[in-house]
Amino acid sequence: MGDTVRYIGGDERRARLGLRHRLAPAARAGTPEEVADALVALHGSDPAAVYLAVGARLTDAAGTVAETDRALYGDRTLVRMHGMRHTVFAFPAGLTAVVHASTGLTVAARERASLVKDMAKAGAPDAVWLKETEESALAALGRLGQATASELAEAEPRLRERFVYAAGKPYEGIHTVGTRLLRVLGVEGKVVRGRPLGSWTSSQFRWALAPEHPELPPAEAQSELLRRWLAACGPATEADLKWWTGWRVTDVRRALAAIGARAVSLDEGTGYVLTEDADPVTGPQEPWAALLPALDPTAMGWQGRDWYLDPELRPALFDYSGNIGPTVWWDGRIVGGWAQRPDGEIVWRILTGSGTGAGRANGIGRDAEAAITAEAERLTTWLGTTRVTPRFRTPVEKELAG
Secondary structure, three states: OOOOOOEOOHHHHHHHHHHHOOOOHHHOEOOHHHHHHHHOOEEOOOHHHHHHHHHOOEOOHHHHHHHHHHHHHHOOOEEEEEOHHHOEEEEEHHHHHHHHHHHHHHHHHHHHHHHHHHHHHOOOOOHHHHHHHHHHHHHHHHHHOEEOHHHHHHHOHHHHOEEEEOOOOOOOEEEEHHHHHHHHHHHOOOEEEEEEOOOOOOOOEEEEEOOOOOOOOHHHHHHHHHHHHHHHHOOEEHHHHHHHHOOOHHHHHHHHHHOOOEEEEEOOEEEEEOHHHOOOOOOOOOOOEEEEOOOOOOOOOOOOOOOOEOHHHHHHHEOOOOOEOOEEEEOOEEEEEEEEOOOOOEEEEEOOOOOOOOHHHHOOOHHHHHHHHHHHHHHHHHHOOOOOOOOOOOHHHHHHHO
């Protein structure tokens, strides 16, 4: 290729997506671990989203819940912890050290300093007291194995200490030390989210000690995380990389240089791929359909999304904070949204630029309709009697759910 900058168009980017994100039927995975390895990280702010993202990519979706439970809480090969942009993800266990060193340390320092400052303003106990409480709480968690915040406060009552946050401000509130401290410890990589209370859709969870991992140099960890992400999601622009990681642009550029990323030309400007990934990619032999959950890592993978999402569809598919809802995909593009009704029925709608219309109205064709219907039936089968409501609801999802 020499010094020629290769152009990678939307068709090839969508082909890469179908294969590398395990969405084309021939590319589907056998285990949740394979799904997580392929995607680097599964959004975990909404616990159900992890299972739905896995189920959409498994060859045999019938075992989605049991297998994901095994990976998260039995074998602990997947770990739910804070990561990029201070967001909870489910990561392969082998990646926890990389995530912690590349993204967690900086955020953790800010979080701890903020907690100490807020407590001091409120006249609450000082940093020495906080450290003693932290060490006691971690020791208790080690004895208990897993515990809710309330159960942990039974073992270490100082976690119940309350203080006024933002006194005199419109958003003044009462915080407990336990709530804030557990959040800090999560970002610091000392505790992780454990088994939920109730079913796999529950947002209430237990805490557990984080698995031990080596302490990596931050620059080395950033290079490794970027390398993994480009393997899954490349090509991507510098803006995509900065947005996904939450790093400073200088960190992104240093990591790109460290891994020897190759520049390519995209419709939106310069993008980057791994040097060994610069050759053209042939896509799946057949077009594919998928029903992906809210916050799916494919839908949320890039800041620049025009190559797979018509900008006119955004208002219907995103909430006011920028969280994407459940989406319908056809051959690498988002073409609509879906929802589950109270009776369990999976309903979907193909969107046009005006946010209305369905079926063949915008010309997706009978083959696409049949494939999307088959995916809805597959999802209905493995969900069974479970009812799923996204944590972040969007206009089209709320309308379809009824």
